[in-house]
Amino acid sequence: TLSKNKKILTVSFKDGDYALTSEFLRVYSPSAEVRGHGPGQETLQLNKQDVSILSLAPMGNYAIAIHFSDGHTTGIYSWSYLLHLGIEKEELWQDYLRRIKENNDINKNYHKVTI
Numbered sequence: 001t002l003s004k005n006k007k008i009l010t011v012s013f014k015d016g017d018y019a020l021t022s023e024f025l026r027v028y029s030p031s032a033e034v035r036g037h038g039p040g041q042e043t044l045q046l047n048k049q050d051v052s053i054l055s056l057a058p059m060g061n062y063a064i065a066i067h068f069s070d071g072h073t074t075g076i077y078s079w080s081y082l083l084h085l086g087i088e089k090e091e092l093w094q095d096y097l098r099r100i101k102e103n104n105d106i107n108k109n110y111h112k113v114t115i
Helices: 022-027 079-087 089-112
Strands: 008-013 016-021 053-059 063-068 076-078
Touching: 008 022, 008 079, 016 022, 016 079, 022 063, 022 089, 063 079, 076 079, 079 089
Parallel strands: none
Antiparallel strands: 008 016, 053 063, 063 076
């Protein structure tokens, strides 16, 4: 179920319902653009807090495609991946926040260098 403001997608499974924000879904898109083509090739997604979900499209019986307001349309979310995101939401979100902090710390140090 997509909320009226298009910021929360609630997916329901036998074991419960999981409310997933559009930002969370966007930064954890299963697309190659986000995940890369192998370990270590991930691209940290920044400034996605204002992204909303424009539309959902079924992909057979196994997944949905989510189209986001920032133009991202290549993520195909299998039901098993959505369940994983729901179950691991807190740990994944904390990991994302940690990676943003590391990225910001690197950029601060980079900008302090003077030539």
